[in-house]
Amino acid sequence: MKRSLFLIFLICLTVSAFGQKSRVLSVMQMIDSKKYSEAKEAIELAVWNDRTANWHRTYYAKGMLCQTAYEDGKESKDIKLTNLYEDQLYVAYDSYEKAVELDSREKIHSTIAKKYYSLSNDFRQLGLEHYTKKEYPEALRAFEHALLMINSKLLNVPADTNLVYNTAMAAYESGNWEKAIGYLTGLHADAFSPATSLFLVHAHLYNGDTLQAETVMMEGVKNYAYSDTVVMYVVNWYTGTHRTDRAIEVLQEAIKRHPDEFRFHWALGLVYSALDNYLEAIESLKKADDLCTEKPPELYYQLGVCYYNIAIDLREAALQISENDEYMEVRDQYLAQFREAVKWLEKSYELDPGNEKTINRLYQLYYRLQMKEKQETFEQLMQ
Amino acid sequence: MKRFSFLLFVFLIASNLSAQISDDQDQAPADTLSILPEFTTLAARKYIDQVVNNPSAWRTMDDPVKNALERLLDHSIEPFDTVRSRLLMQDFRAIDIHTGNPVETGRMALKWLNDSTFLIDPKGWSPNLYLREESKFVYPVDLSSLVLSDSLLDENGMLDPTLFTPDTVIVTVIDTSALNSLGIALHYYKDKLISPPLALGKGGSTPSLAADRRTVIYYRPGTVWEADEDSPFLMMDGRYQLDSLQYAVNKLLEFTEERDSTMLWLSDMSGRKRPFWISSGSEEEYRFWVKNYNNDSVTVWLGNPGSQELRLTLEDDVNFNRLVKEDFEHLPSFVQDPESSLRSMKMLEPIPKYWDFGFLSAFILNQTYLSNWTKGGESSLSAMMDIQLDATYNNKDANTQWINAVRMKFGTIMTQEKGFRKNHDALEINSKFNRNAWGKIGMSASLYMKHQLAKGYNYPNDSIPISKFLNPGTMTLGLGFEYKPAKEITFNVAPLSYKTTFVLDTANINQTLHGIDKNARAKREMGTQIVVSSKVTPFESMEITNNLRLFSNYLKKPQNIDVDWELIVDQKINWFFNIRLNLHLIYDDDVRFPVLDENNQPVLLPDGTEKKVADMQFKEFIGLSLQFKF
Known part of the structure; x- marks a missing residue:
């Protein structure tokens, strides 16, 4: 009987010696059994217990609990599992990091490294979810953690x-x-x-x-290499800051490299137009028209407006002329430019009949050029 | 005003008439009343001119109608506005003052004494008073200084006698003293210079030798008023004559303007006309609608502040919308800010974890202690160690799974009376390879071995072991299918199974106790093996593990199915302790047990051998379990 009592004593001693650590190890079984709440309870006790607080497996278990419950919760759409901890994935990451720190003999480094693969993916997914919900600071935090793991010494990706x-x-x-x-x-x-x-x-x-x-x-x-996206942006920037000379330089260089890119010619035409250099603007816009197969109505509208602006300039000049004959000569010139403007604007209108800007401009010109029939048609259109 | 109106009337009639006459017709038609005359402008002018200048045509020559016709003639030559414009443009006062040509104030005759000497005798004295004639001998040569030379000699070598013969010459002598006393100046003229210069005339007039050099003309400087070269005027009588003319012209023009008025017809694009009188000084304004082709109109007020002045005033509250330039502020629509959409990320491929290891140990304790227990009994302590090691290979990509398990159960019981005995001993090796073929059904190959570790005795005989390590042992190989309806439930059916039961040490172990023929070490069977495994959790703290293994021998009594069924129920108490119930049932038709009679003696067969029958083996154990899982 003494022997049996001694055996019992021995068992109790063993239990007390390894009990706490085995409790940590039993967390793994709980996780396998999806008993996450119990596992959480156990691991929190272990974290605060002197025997296990500085044991790397404690934090590995905690990290694994957080990660596994999160992934399980995501799969089963059970928010209780994904919210087992506040910021559950971050707790998982911090726990793993703590485990790595405590694991001076690198016993579980490779195990944690395997976890990092999926945890990094979890962070990526979390980042995407936050970003979709426009929760950008949270998305940033998640993506940064995914980056942290990629840059971790444990991973070689x-x-x-x-x-x-x-x-x-x-x-x-x-x-x-x-x-x-x-x-x-x-x-x-x-x-x-x-x-x-x-x-x-x-x-x-x-x-x-x-x-x-x-x-x-x-x-x-x-x-x-003068990609159209960047060039257009730069040109827009320069024109917006009234440095059209720089915009022209960039566009001319871009055209040298990509002579068949109609957007460059188009943009150059607009820059010239902004400088009131309408003749060169028309030349560039027509070149863009030649190169572009889409025939955008906006391009024709701008061509029309170039002619229109030339006419306005001529008319302003004509107003300064006191000599009648000279005035009439200039008047004929600007009326001719108005008619040319009508030609391009009508082309734009054909392609985009609903454009109010085009309709208004055409109506003005029909009125000005006394094209009564078309004017009345457009009047009805505008009403 | 009436006069002007009449004049205008006449002018209009004349204009109307003249408009009807071809310009080609220069000749006036016959002056007959029956035929309307047709005039050209020129012919009309000539005709009126004839009438006006015919004295017999008029009662009085200053008749107003005659005057009007004269003015009409003037108008026909040049309209009045042209006249007025010319007069207004003319600067009458453009005049210049010149010092003009000298004015002659007198002449004086000259008296030339010889080619180079003349005198001026202002009083006309007799020349005898200052001129007289004298005779004088003159030799051809000056004998006093004569030097003889051959040139003076003639052919005969004699001096020329003519050289010594004097000529008598009458010389006019000027008596300069007389001239001085008479106040007559004597002058010498040489190379257009007069010496001494001529004395000034009366009033300081300047003397000048006439071109014929016969007289001296005296001049004084002249002052004239002469218009500019562009001016139609030449010389004026006085300095302010043109000013006066300018003033007079302006005065008359003003008068004319004050007295004048004209009616204008204002018309718009639609042809609508409105009369407008241009008259001087009227402050009245008229409203006029200026229209465009589109019949849009703007009101304009027309005023006539002066006879030659029109004032146009636009109606208030008229807004002008002039066409203005359109600026391009933006590049075309293809210039857009980049979209901040995320990029698809390639998820990390986790390092495949093929092997999974597990360790489960349960230490089950059952203890009874009796002291002076009158009803009888015996203190006991039984313990069982159940250790299981798992190694599972799982390759999901390859749809393969290899499950390996080694389980060792060893238990003892100790009583006061019987001492220490083994009551559990088993060593199981289980290996199963699955390849998933159709959903939850896969093909499988399995190996199952079952032995014991320590010697076993048929108590109370503890001198002859009936089993020991690997004696007996069973091994089952099976090929078949596995159906896995749930994670913890599997049905394995192996129609091709081979089962062998062996005893290696037949010298010490009676193999017949284990269903092996007397002269054999092993028993081999071909048949079907069915294994059903499950693990269920009916309650949160209870777990039931079930393992049922069936084997049917194709070759011998296939209906007698070997059964090996183990059921473990774990009821959790706390973290470490469970209550474990272990039930184990075995039935093997080849393992036979002696039949005992009521005296507990073996029943003998007629041949004297013990009667043996197959029977069910059953073991139950319940106790406190201390478990560790890793």
């Missing part, structure tokens, strides 16, 4: 530039210019995409750094 881009977008949309500039600058340096450079420009502008924005713009023009 290639950099995912799309993830960096998405992180940059989340930073951009949340107005965190410092971070947005940081991520976008890297992507811009790698010539990731024209849009990236343009976002970087915007970020610099929002950040109040106009000079840097302009530098990035010009780098973008060169990096993307």
Whole structure:
């Protein structure tokens, strides 16, 4: 009997010695059995217990609990599981990191590394969900954690530039210019995409750094070999800041490289037009018309307006003329320009009959040129 | 005014008439009343001129009608507005003052004494008073200074006698003293210079030698008023003559304007006319609608502040919309800000985890302690260790699963009377390979081995072991199918199964106790094996594990199915302790047990051997379980 009592004592001693740690290990079974609440209760006790508080498996178990419950909750659409902890995925990440820190002999590094693969994916998915809901700061946080894991020493995976881009977008949309500039600058340096450079420009502008924005713009023009997206943006920027000479320089260089890109000719025409240089504007716009197969009504409208503006200039000049004969000569000239404007505007109208701007302008010109029949037709149209 | 109206009337009639006459017709037609005369402008002018200048045609020559006709003639030559315009444009006062040509004030005759000497005798004295004639001898040569030379000699070498013969010459001598006393100036003229110069005339007039050099003409400087070269005028009588003319012209023009009035007809694009009198000084304004081709109109007020002045005033509250230039502020629609849409991310492919390991240990304790228990009984302590190691290979990509398990059960019981005995001993090795083929059904191959670890005795005989490690042992190989309707439930059917029961040490272990023929070490069976495994959780803290293994031998009594069924019920108490109920039932037709009579003695067959029959083996154990799971 003494032997049996001794055996019982021995068992109790064993239990007391390994009980706490085994409790942590039993969490794994609970997780397998989807007993997440019990597992949480157990692991929280373990976290605060002196015997297990500094044991790496405790935090591994906690991380695993958070991650597994989250993934299970996502799959079963059970928010109780995804909200087992507040910021559950972040708790998982922090727990894993703590486990790595405590695991000085790197016993479970490879195990955690395997978890990081799926956790990184979870963070990506979480980022996407936040972004879709326009919760940009939260999306940024999630994407940044996904990046953290990719950059972790435990993983050996290639950099995912799309993830960096998405992180940059989340930073951009949340107005965190410092971070947005940081991520976008890297992507811009790698010539990731024209849009990236343009976002970087915007970020610099929002950040109040106009000079840097302009530098990035010009780098973008060169990096993307005068891509139409960037060139158009730069031209728009220069025209918007009344530096049309620079806009023309960029466009002329772009046309040299891409002579068949109708957008460049179109834009050049508009820049010339902004400078009241209508003859060159017309030349460029007609060139764009030749190259463009789509026949955009807007282009014809602008051609018409160029002729219209020439006519207005001539009329203003005519008003200064006191000599009747000379006046009549100039008057004939500007009426001819009005008629030319009508020709192009009618072409635009044919392609886009609902454009009010075109209808109004044509009506004015019909009135001015005393084209009574068409004028009346358009009058009804406008009513 | 009436006169002017009449004049205008006549003018209009004349104009009307003249308009009807061809310009080609220069000749006036016959002056007959029956035929309306047809005039050209020129012919009309000539005709009126004839009438006006015919004295016999008029009663008095200053008849107003005659005057009017004269003025009409003037108008026909040049309209009055042209006259007025010319007069207004003319600057009458354009005049210049010149120092003109000298004015001659007198002449004085000259008296030339010789070719180079003359005198002026203002009083006309007799020349005898200052001129006289004298005779004088003159030799051809000056003998006093004569030097003889051959040239003076003649052919004969004699001096020419003519050289010594004097000529008598009458010389006019001027008596300069007389001239001085008579106040007569003597002058020498040489190379157009007069010496001494001529004295000034009366009033300081300047003397000048006449072109014929016969007289001296005296001049004084002249002042004239002469118009500019562009002016139609030449010389004026006085300095202010043209000013006066200008004033007079302006006065008359003003008078004319004050007295004048004209009616205009204003017409618009539709042809509607409105009369408008241009008269001087009227402050009245007239409203006029200026129309465009579209019949849109703007009201204009027309005033006549002066006879030659029109004032146009636009109606108030008229807004003008002039066509203005259109600016392009933006590039075409293809210039747009980039869209901040996310990019698709390639999710990380987790490192496949093919192997999963598990460890389950349960230490089950059952203890009874009796002391002075009158009803009898015995203190006991039984314990069982149940350890299971799992190693599962799961390759979802390959749809394969390999489940391996090693289970060791070992239990003892200790009583005061019988001491320490083994009551559980089993070592099981289970290996199953599945390949999923059709949904939840897969093909499987399985290996199942069952042995024991320690020697077993048929108590109370504890000297002869009836089993020991690997003696006996069973091994079952099966090929078949597995149906897995749920995660924890499997049905494995192996129609091609081979089962062998062996005893390696037949010297020490009686193999017949384990269904093996007396002269054999092993029993081999071909048949079907069915294994049903499940794990259910009817309550949160209860878990029931069930394993049923059936085997039917195709070759021998297939209807006698070997049964091996184990049921484990775990009821959780707390983290570490469970109550475990373990039920184990075995039926093997080849394992036979002796039949005992009422005295507990074996029943003998007629041949003297013990009668044995197959029977069910059943084991039940319940106790406190200490479990560890990893």
